[in-house]
Amino acid sequence: MDYNDTYQTIAFESEEILLKEKGSKFFGYAFPIENEEEVKPIIETLKKQHPHAVHFCYAYQLGTAPNISYRANDDGEPSNTAGAPIYGQIQSFGVTNVLIVVVRIFGGVKLGVGGLITAYRTTAQMTLESCEIIEKTIDVHFLISFDYKNMNKVMRVIKEKKLDIVSQEMEMDQDSGLPIGKIETKTRKKNAEIIFDIFDLMFEIDIKTL
Structure with a gap:
């Protein structure tokens, strides 16, 4: 360990x-x-x-x-x-x-x-x-932001990588009027870099460390 x-x-x-x-x-x-x-x-x-x-x-x-x-x-x-x-x-x-x-x-x-x-x-x-x-475990928290149409893509990774969901919300984008998803997840420190890279490389999905 x-x-x-x-x-x-x-x-x-x-x-x-x-x-x-x-x-x-x-x-x-x-x-x-x-x-x-x-x-x-x-x-x-x-x-x-x-x-x-x-x-x-x-x-x-x-x-x-x-x-x-x-x-x-x-x-x-x-x-x-x-x-x-x-x-x-x-x-x-x-x-x-x-x-x-x-x-x-x-x-x-x-x-x-x-x-x-x-x-x-x-x-x-x-x-x-x-x-x-x-x-x-020492956990690292991420905020993942995405268009509603990419919800399934995000949730699939969360499920596959067994990430814990801390909170999730939907809000309307003021410019486009379309729903934007925001999910806060956490993972143990040793997995954090891999998880960050997975989402960072995905199209139309934004991730930042909290």
Whole structure:
């Protein structure tokens, strides 16, 4: 299997994980995410769930090499004692498109830098261990545009090459008044160049990568 063609992520949101350390409670959660806009609403939901918690520390990673984006947030804990150890576990498990949040309810005893790092790292590890980790393909999306008369030709290739249809629509061309088809398809990365070339060489059919 092409190494650059797949990635690992979690199948579902995790169950709540609880670690107790010297009176403090650390609640761990894992979420599959597709973009960073999903992070804030998840944190807001957890804040309603844990009104007495002070720290909502998290880390996430999105994308695959070379286009990886990530963030680690200590949320008021000493620098690099929370977000970094959480992110370290995301790297250790080799997953992406994932958000790990560890919510801390302070128990009155300070844990020190080493204690905090261990607690956040362990909670993140336990949370990921509870998840089902799955492999997904890296997909490339195309938009195929064509005159309605070429619909069958396009659909035949889509069927033969087992392409996934993401969306399809018909609209009227403003110049000719004739219907124009637009189909968004996706295929795994290793097949993308071949698929692009097939459509690119077809008469009266336009393809572009999204």
